[in-house]
Amino acid sequence: MSTLSPLNHSSGHVPEVPTPTVLLVDDEPITRLRLATRLKRLGYRVLEAHDGKTGLDLLRRERPDLTILDWLMPEMDGPMFCEQVRRDPALLSSQILMMTTQDQPEHLAEGLGRGADDFLSKAASPYELAARVQAGLRTAVLIRSLEQATAEIQRKQAVLEHELRSAAQYVESLLPNPGLLIPGVRMAHVYRPALQLGGDLFNIVHWSEHQIGLYLLDASGHGVSPALRSASLSTFLRGDNLKSHVRTTDPGAILTEANQLFPLTEDGHYFTIIFVRLDMGAQTLAYATAGHQGTIVHRRTGEVAWLTSPALPLGFDPSYEYATVELPVVPGDRLYVLSDGLYEVPSPDGELWGPARLQRTIGELGHRPLSEVIDRTIEAAEGWLGHDHFPDDVAVMGFELEAESSHPVTGR
């Protein structure tokens, strides 16, 4: 029967569409019969309901393309029927053509306001009936295709999110285990990417019983690409690779080498990084930075200071030589290496929390347990922000230097 459908006449190039279904809801059997006969003659499949409740049941079960509804019916009238449809998420996109004997503007306005899409006069000619039904069906087709497109987008979105989640799990599997790293150095950390996949990454390089390297890097941009670039740089920074390719534990030399291997991308994306070497034998901390500001030393004596040494981010200048700065450390000192996502957080009126407030917070928390200091510092940033959705990745590593003999090697 579908070849008789008026829709198919006007859309010959479209693959065959199923016969449109029209639901008739009217309590008067004569009107129903008259309309049903005409609609069937026009090639439509017709469902009939003698009251609003039956109509709603059929609408739910059969999802017709168009509903022709009488305004005046006992119990549930046309407008009440429309209101129920518009409240039901499964039905609300249904197309409804309401039949009425009246055509005053305020009457029609009430019908539209309560949920009808169009009107059909009970006195309408067969031509007008055909034209209104066709117009309603055109809209129904558009709405259906929108609904299908939305469903398709949601399905693809779910696939992408699943893939992002597994990529995020991989990135997190790269992070080091907290606890005692080497005798005399204990670590705690927090990693909270702003999106599922972060561009921040940190890790530890074990060189000897007395010496470790540690770094925190931040790939510019957001999303999948910075996460991939971060993973790639962190592969370069693995201990075995550094040993065979860079042949030094000097932070400046390591960054100078990385700078040549990781140029700016075509879009101008790059890394900032801080690389630190902790030597518990020599009791020294040596570091080099490439555009990264986030390292705080909290001395045993209570003094809190940022380690700053202005230097170009990686990739900005291929001939750049990164310098190493060395300072003494003693048991009781702490080191916090963190991403700017922790302190570049705006208050609700736009003021940034900033490095000075962060420094003061860490000082005030004193020598509470390391992980408590980190958690409370993040809470302080959240308090400033007014919520816990940081706009950028938040990564914090805390290191506590201990007297080697007083603490046996155990996990945290």
Add this chain to the structure above:
Amino acid sequence: MAMQLIERPVANGVILELAGDLTYANREEFKGAVDLLRQKGCRHLILDMAGVRFVDSSGLGLLALVSQNFKLTQGRVSLLRPQSYVREIMSLANITQLMPIYDNEQDAMTGHSQAA
């Protein structure tokens, strides 16, 4: 905030006045305008930063990229009158090593009495 770019030829170069934020959101506009100037043979690009309130990490990367690209064609890039916040970001990233900062047009054009 969108970015406005107005170019003005000067002796041996072009001054590009930027107004708005130099950020990830505006990267295409900025990069497009600058690439076009370079292709047209501009040898000295002076970026007038007086109207730039904010530069994010992507903006910083773009500046570095532009500087590198101009170097490839024996050109150079200078910065003119950055606001204090932007100037602070530049100096933290040490970007003044790549691009000199000037406080007035005349100095920028002659490359003399480097400020900052």
